[in-house]
Amino acid sequence: MSEEERPKELTQKQKFIIDLIIMIAVGFLVILPFTLYAYHFFI
Amino acid sequence: MRTFVEKIKKPLILILISIILMILTGIANTLNIANSGPFNLVFFGAIAFALLMFLGLLGLIFVFLHDRVFTIKPMSTRIGKIKKLLTNTGIFLMALFISLTALLGVMLSYYYIRLPPSYSVDPMLQLETWTAIPPGGQIEKHHKSNTDLYYWNNSFYCIYQNSKWHLQDLDGELVIERSPDASAGSWERIASIKGPGHNDVRDPLLTEINGTLFVYFLPNFLFDPEPNTTYYTTSNDMENWTEPTEVKVNVSYDENWEMEVGWIFGRTEPITNDNNTWYVTAFGEKNGTWVTLLLETRNGIDWKEISVVYDTYPSGEPCIEFLPNGEIISTLRVGAMSSWTGYEFGTPHAGTIIATSYDNRTKWSHHADFQTRMDGARLFKLVDAENITRIFAAGRNHLGPGLVGNHLGRKRTTIYEVKEDRLIHVFDLPSNGDTAYTGVAIVGDEVYVSYYTNPIRRDLPWIVGLAFFSKSEIRMAKFSATGLINYANTIIGG
Numbered sequence: 001m002s003e004e005e006r007p008k009e010l011t012q013k014q015k016f017i018i019d020l021i022i023m024i025a026v027g028f029l030v031i032l033p034f035t036l037y038a039y040h041f042f043i
Numbered sequence: 044m045r046t047f048v049e050k051i052k053k054p055l056i057l058i059l060i061s062i063i064l065m066i067l068t069g070i071a072n073t074l075n076i077a078n079s080g081p082f083n084l085v086f087f088g089a090i091a092f093a094l095l096m097f098l099g100l101l102g103l104i105f106v107f108l109h110d111r112v113f114t115i116k117p118m119s120t121r122i123g124k125i126k127k128l129l130t131n132t133g134i135f136l137m138a139l140f141i142s143l144t145a146l147l148g149v150m151l152s153y154y155y156i157r158l159p160p161s162y163s164v165d166p167m168l169q170l171e172t173w174t175a176i177p178p179g180g181q182i183e184k185h186h187k188s189n190t191d192l193y194y195w196n197n198s199f200y201c202i203y204q205n206s207k208w209h210l211q212d213l214d215g216e217l218v219i220e221r222s223p224d225a226s227a228g229s230w231e232r233i234a235s236i237k238g239p240g241h242n243d244v245r246d247p248l249l250t251e252i253n254g255t256l257f258v259y260f261l262p263n264f265l266f267d268p269e270p271n272t273t274y275y276t277t278s279n280d281m282e283n284w285t286e287p288t289e290v291k292v293n294v295s296y297d298e299n300w301e302m303e304v305g306w307i308f309g310r311t312e313p314i315t316n317d318n319n320t321w322y323v324t325a326f327g328e329k330n331g332t333w334v335t336l337l338l339e340t341r342n343g344i345d346w347k348e349i350s351v352v353y354d355t356y357p358s359g360e361p362c363i364e365f366l367p368n369g370e371i372i373s374t375l376r377v378g379a380m381s382s383w384t385g386y387e388f389g390t391p392h393a394g395t396i397i398a399t400s401y402d403n404r405t406k407w408s409h410h411a412d413f414q415t416r417m418d419g420a421r422l423f424k425l426v427d428a429e430n431i432t433r434i435f436a437a438g439r440n441h442l443g444p445g446l447v448g449n450h451l452g453r454k455r456t457t458i459y460e461v462k463e464d465r466l467i468h469v470f471d472l473p474s475n476g477d478t479a480y481t482g483v484a485i486v487g488d489e490v491y492v493s494y495y496t497n498p499i500r501r502d503l504p505w506i507v508g509l510a511f512f513s514k515s516e517i518r519m520a521k522f523s524a525t526g527l528i529n530y531a532n533t534i535i536g537g
Contacts, residue, residue, distance in 0.1 A: 010048065015111075018048070022107050026100070029148030030141055036151065036511040040208050043183040 047110045054102030057095050064092035065153050072502060073158045079442045086444030096149050100142035108134045151511055159502040162473040165530050169523040172473055173227045175201065175493065176220060176517040183207045183214065185514045189419075191312065192482030192493040193249045195256075199225040199484060200281060201493050201517065202247045202258065205235075208513035209477055211266045217247050217258065219281060225484075225491055225519050236276055238262045239287045245270065246480070248312035252321055252343035256281055259290065259308050259323075273308045273325065275343070292338060293347040294329060303327075306336070306346075309361035310420055310480075313343065316365050322404070324352055324361035324373060333357035335375055337404060350405045352398050356380050364422035366399070367432045373398040373407075374417045374436060374461060378448065389446030399463050410464040415441050415457075416448060419480035422461065423490065427528045434461040435527065437492045439479035440471060450506040454478055456494040460531050469531055472520050473499045476508020490527065492520040 010018070068088030071077060077084035109115055113134060118127050164170050178185040189204040199222045206215035217236040222229040238244045241262050248259040256278045261270030273290040292306045306325040313321035321343065326335040334354040338346045352361060358375040366372055374395050378384060381392040394413040401408065420438025427433055440457035441447040456474040460467040476497030484491045495515050497508040508515070 010046070015047075019107075019111055022103065026104060026107075026141065026145050029100075029145035029152075032148040033144065033151055033511065040210070040513065043207055 047106065050106045050110065051103050054099045054106070057099030057102065061092045061095035061099060064088055064095065068092060069153070069157045073160055075160045078160070078444075083444055089444065093146065093150065097142060097146045100145050100149075101138055104141050104145070105135060105138040108138055151507060154503050154507050155501065155512065157502050159473075159475055159499060162471060162499075164470045165526075165533075167523075167530050168470065168526045170470075170472075170520060171522070172518055172520045174516050175222075175225065175227060175519040176203065176230055178498070178514045178516050186212075187515055187517045188477070188495045189245045189247065189480045190482045190493040190495055190517055191247050191249045192484045192491060193312075194484040194486055194491075195251065195281070198223055199491070200249060201230065201482065202249045203493075203495070203517055204245045204247070206243070209268070209509045211243050211263060211268060213241070213243055215242050215244060217244050217260055219249070219258075221281070225521070227519075233282050234278075234284060236260070236284050236287070238274065243268075244274075246308075246310070248308060248310075248323075250312035250314075250321075252313060252315075252340070253318075255279065255343065257313070257343045258284065259312070260287075261307060270307055271327075272305050277343075290346060292325065292336075293345070294336070295348050296330070306338075307359070309335070309359075309363070311362045311364070311422060313340065314363060314365065316369065322349070322363065322371065324363050326359050326361065329354075335359075335361050335373075337363075337371065337373075337400070350400070350407065352400075352407050353396055353409065355409075358396060360418060360420065362417070362420050362422045362436065362438075364424050364434055366434075369403075370400045371404055372400075372422070372434055372461065372463065374420060374422065374438070374466075376416050376418050376420075377411075378416070380411060385446060385448060387450050389441075389449035389452065391446055393441075393447040395466060397461060397463060397466070408463075412466045413447070414466060414468065415439065415459075417459075417466070418454075421481045421483045421492075423483045423485060425485070425490075425524045425528055427532075433528055433531065435459065435469070435531075436461050436466070437472075437479075437481040437483055437494065440468065451504045453502060454505050456481060456492075456496065458492075458527070460534075467531070467534055469527070469534065473518070475499060475501060476503035476512070477505060477515060478508075485524065488524045490522055490524050492522075494518055494520070 072085050186206050186208045191202045193200045202219045205218045206212035219234040220230040243263040246261045259275045263270045274287040276284045276287045278284045289304050306327040309324040313323045315321045335352040337349045340346050358377045360376040363373045379390045379392045383390045393416045395417040397410045398407045418439040420436045436459045440455040442453045455471040456479045457471045458469040474496035478496035482493040
């Protein structure tokens with residue numbers, strides 16, 4: 001495989017940004033239902 | 044070996060398709076396109092986008108955990124392969140749990156954003172609706188519910204449950220507010236009623252018997268509310284109330300009469316047509332069977348059984364109204380007229396029993412109607428131009444999707460005409476999520492209906508409005524009595 005055909009590897013910075021986006025999006029979606037339900041027990 | 048970005052392409056495409064379906068389904072719901080009935084476009088759209096979203100999230104989270112968090116390396120030995128298999132299984136289960144929870148988060152976000160349909164009605168009804176009592180800024184008291192409306196001494200009185208949410212709230216209360224004209228911003232809080240050492244109190248009924256004001260209400264002792272008795276308190280001025288006392292009922296058995304507690308009053312306050320005897324319906328257990336009884340009193344305190352209204356299947360929240368001949372018509376909420384109770388997902392056998400008394404209210408005939416289960420209702424009567432009495436109900440319409448009672452279904456507060464053998468849908472009031480539990484006051488030619496609902500800028504499913512976005516307000520609807528009769532006359536089958 002020549003240099004042009006090989007898929008470009010992501011930089012560490014790009015990988016970090018993708019990881020961060022996934023963690024924030026999934027984290028928000030997971031925490032949301034628990035938060036909306038559980039706060040009733042603390043008020 | 045494929046890169047991480049290549050691996051998450053397919054899950055991301057599934058998520059993208061799901062989001063497009065969500066938008067289309069939301070628009071169809073808002074435009075009232077194929078969005079009601081047990082099985083419809085919005086229902087199947089929701090199933091399809093939820094499934095695609097789940098698969099997309101599962102794929103994305105599995106790849107993320109596998110490649111970026113636990114970074115599993117290929118292993119060539121047998122023990123290494125077994126280790127890899129076990130690790131992958133663990134990661135899959137973790138991804139499954141996270142994706143299911145995230146799916147719930149997606150659905151809540153979708154319902155929060157989804158716009159409601161328009162609530163247009165025929166102009167002849169002269170319908171006006173407004174927020175009478177807003178949720179308020181106090182988060183521990185932002186759920187206003189279970190209304191009753193009473194017109195007394197030229198003022199409107201609204202009594203309602205004030206709590207943090209629909210489920211058990213040990214710091215709840217019943218509140219009475221007064222208004223000269225029921226308009227927005229005119230309501231003034233004048234009294235608070237709490238239970239005897241227990242403040243989860245709900246389903247108030249406000250009336251006057253022999254010059255004394257009575258509030259009957261139900262204390263609840265369970266997380267998922269299921270009241271099992273009735274209390275009452277009295278007043279002479281609507282502001283100062285006596286210590287609550289448990290209602291006792293004299294119940295007839297084959298050999299004797301027994302004074303019992305544990306009878307749960309229905310949705311209609313005691314009614315009279317001679318100012319001598321007042322009637323109410325109550326449900327409870329008699330001889331091991333769940334029955335609804337008609338009771339009578341002369342003073343609001345001593346109650347006595349007159350007849351069994353209905354005992355075939357467990358029922359609740361009965362409503363009553365007098366017919367012109369002195370007999371009584373009643374609607375009863377029935378969870379299932381079979382052994383298929385289908386609690387969370389509903390059942391095709393849920394419905395409303397319409398019972399009509401005869402032989403001086405001692406016997407009852409019955410008809411079943413399956414278009415809705417009449418939750419949280421109130422009956423009221425009007426007399427038309429031909430001097431014919433017409434019975435109407437303000438109660439809950441189970442719009443679906445899914446079967447009646449489905450927790451994910453949408454519900455509305457709705458006006459029905461009640462015939463002795465069927466219900467006729469007349470029109471929906473602006474409402475969504477957790478709604479209904481109405482009060483009715485008729486002043487001149489105007490019908491006032493109080494009800495509670497999640498704020499109407501959204502269209503929440505019932506369970507979402509109940510357990511997650513629990514803020515609710517008390518709305519007032521005002522419409523012409525003549526207009527209602529004229530409009531009901533135009534409905535085919537009416």
